[in-house]
Amino acid sequence: MNRIIIILFFIFCHLEVFSQSPVENHGKYWYYRYRLNNNFVKIGDCDGCSLPAESRRLDGTLNWGDGQDWGWYIGIL
Secondary structure, three states, X not given: XXXXXXXXXXXHHOOOOOOOOHHHHHHHHHHHHHHHHHHOEOOOOOOXXXXXXXXXXXXXXXXXXXXXXXXXXXXXX
């Protein structure tokens, strides 16, 4: 049993692992930033403008809840 575990360990150690490159991460950052600014924030200088919305409905209207969950907002930034 121990031999099988050791053999499997060496097989899995030598497998190639694919991860994200810095270029892919940079592209994802700009895509998510675009989505945040264009789909979930109403930009402006009026009362309540430039606050991130909680959700977006299918008809395109933004929905703000009772209170903002600032932890998610800070995480996105």
